[in-house]
Amino acid sequence: xxxxSNYILNRKQHVVNRNTKCSLKNISCxxxxxxxxxxxxxxxxxxxxxxxxxxxxxLYADDTYLCLSDKNLNDLQLAVNSELLKVxxxxxxxxxxxxxxxxxxxxxxxxxxxxxxxxxxxxxxICLNHVLLSQKTCVKYLGVLTDNNLNWSSxxxxx
Numbered sequence: 001x002x003x004x005s006n007y008i009l010n011r012k013q014h015v016v017n018r019n020t021k022c023s024l025k026n027i028s029c030x031x032x033x034x035x036x037x038x039x040x041x042x043x044x045x046x047x048x049x050x051x052x053x054x055x056x057x058x059l060y061a062d063d064t065y066l067c068l069s070d071k072n073l074n075d076l077q078l079a080v081n082s083e084l085l086k087v088x089x090x091x092x093x094x095x096x097x098x099x100x101x102x103x104x105x106x107x108x109x110x111x112x113x114x115x116x117x118x119x120x121x122x123x124x125x126i127c128l129n130h131v132l133l134s135q136k137t138c139v140k141y142l143g144v145l146t147d148n149n150l151n152w153s154s155x156x157x158x159x
Contacts, residue, residue, distance in 0.1 A: 007037065029095040045094070052090035053083040065141055077124055080105070084128050104134045108148050 011032065012024040031041040039061065046064075050057035055066040068083060070076035091098055105126050126133045138147040138154050145155035 007032070007035075008041075046096060049087070049090060049094075053086040054079075055083050055087070060142055063142065073124060077126070080126055084126070088128065098128065100128055100131050100133070103128060104136045104139065106136045106139050106148050108150055 008031065011027040013027055014024045015022050031038050031045065042062065043059070046059060049059065049064070053066075055068050058065040058067075066083075066087070068076065068080055070079060088098070107124070124135075126135075136148075138145055140146075144152070145158055146152060147154055
């Protein structure tokens with residue numbers, strides 16, 4: 001236990017910009033980036049995130065995938081926004097932060113597979129901290145491109 005305490009506690013950092021260096025500041029949370037123990041400590045740190053909401057949650061390193069389904073689009077929108085509040089509350093209590101500029105959503109539907117139709121009406125909106133998240137028709141997760149028809153043709157073209 002002393003090993004982890006020595007590794008995590010009483011850490012300081014400073015920023016250097018060109019020839020200007022700011023004073024040392026205490027680090028009160030997080031794990032040392034680039035260290036051998038970073039992946040293990042981060043997984044231990046974020047491991048209970050899936051318990052804070054009803055999202056199906058997939059964690060891999062610092063990538064997080066949240067999934068929710070509903071047959072009714074209005075109910076889905078309400079549920080996603082409600083569950084994101086729970087995730088945001090967990091984040092606030094546990095100190096990691098979500099990068100809104102890297103956070104997006106994608107809707108899929110069996111009824112629209114293999115068509116060029118838009119899946120989502122303009123009224124469908126997902127918000128995080130009063131910021132509208134961008135909707136994507138194709139996302140990259142763990143290096144694989146998948147589109148809203150759950151098709152990998154974009155990934156095949158990339159490779």
